[in-house]
Amino acid sequence: DGGITQSPKYLFRKEGQNVTLSCEQNLNHDAMYWYRQDPGQGLRLIYYSQIVNDFQKGDIAEGYSVSREKKESFPLTVTSAQKNPTAFYLCASSIGPGGAGDTDTQYFGPGTRLTVL
């Protein structure tokens, strides 16, 4: 079955620690995205990658870092510089890089709920 997986489902972090959220897809999609969702809020774009070894900052990149060394993997690191990291994190992928029509459809993983203790 093709799809996107995220792990772990729940993650607890102490203040001052960096944590890495995993995102893997076997859909052979070029583009991948990371979003943050707070209660009652929409999805805010953290980082996106349109191709391997390239990624761009989204609207709220401060305190986060990513890498895209393989097409199928796009891990997100939440650093200690992120002031309020408790949130629901969603990873998504799409066939194309955006602005291409129906290939813009995004497929989402199940999400990781991060809580800072």
Add this chain to the structure above:
Amino acid sequence: GQSLEQPSEVTAVEGAIVQINCTYQTSGFYGLSWYQQHDGGAPTFLSYNALDGLEETGRFSSFLSRSDSYGYLLLQELQMKDSASYFCAVWGLSGGSYIPTFGRGTSLIVHP
């Protein structure tokens, strides 16, 4: 920048028809998408409009008017399982790339 406005909550009864509106401001608009998200779950794609007019997919339809920067999602024959949050999203030009921006979501509550 890009921004979207949609109502925060809509309520309706089973079997009814409901319309969720979305107005947007963006540069280099390419398309408007709609996603459904149940509590605690991942968003799932519902529909996409790049051209003006109505797109129908079963009980769900989506409309776009590019001249008015406006779209809506129409849900017919409402069922209890349609209770969820609905997000509109636009693809707009930013820094030479098309990137998606989501609205804050509309919580749809369907009553028996």
